[in-house]
Amino acid sequence: xxxxxxxxxxxxxxxxxxxxxxxxxxxxxxxxxxxxxxxxxxxxxxxxxxxxxxxxxxxxxxxxxxxxxxxxxxxxxxxxxxxxxxxxxxxxxxxxxxxxxxxxxxxxxxxxxxxxxxxxxxxxxxxxxxxxxxxxxx
Ligand SMILES: [Zn+2]
Numbered sequence: 001x002x003x004x005x006x007x008x009x010x011x012x013x014x015x016x017x018x019x020x021x022x023x024x025x026x027x028x029x030x031x032x033x034x035x036x037x038x039x040x041x042x043x044x045x046x047x048x049x050x051x052x053x054x055x056x057x058x059x060x061x062x063x064x065x066x067x068x069x070x071x072x073x074x075x076x077x078x079x080x081x082x083x084x085x086x087x088x089x090x091x092x093x094x095x096x097x098x099x100x101x102x103x104x105x106x107x108x109x110x111x112x113x114x115x116x117x118x119x120x121x122x123x124x125x126x127x128x129x130x131x132x133x134x135x136x137x138x
Contacts, residue, residue: 010086012130017086035063058085090133102134
């Protein structure tokens with residue numbers, strides 16, 4: 001697989017992830033799937049993306065239900081389609097107080113990523129961290 005075809009999970013602030021994704025893939029190539037998707041729905045949409053030759057875009061991947069993410073990983077292992085996913089760095093990302101500072105606790109941040117644990121996402125995605133939660137800088 002060449003650089004262009006890699007599956008990428010981007011973690012960063014909303015403006016950053018949008019900018020990053022627009023650099024690696026044209027908007028018209030993307031096939032967005034929303035986190036409310038059902039188990040049946042995700043298979044359907046992935047097939048549709050494959051048929052159209054598009055790149056699947058998983059928006060706010062931390063919000064997907066774990067059962068749906070398990071299906072996603074299974075589909076990704078087939079290697080028939082390209083996947084790009086993103087999420088924020090913490091629960092308040094994109095919805096900060098006016099001073100722009102994060103007030104999430106370490107526990108809230110752990111809970112935010114909890115859904116992604118144990119799925120082996122690091123095996124199917126190249127993970128690109130554009131930013132870390134503020135707490136990790138302290
Ligand atoms: Zn926060």
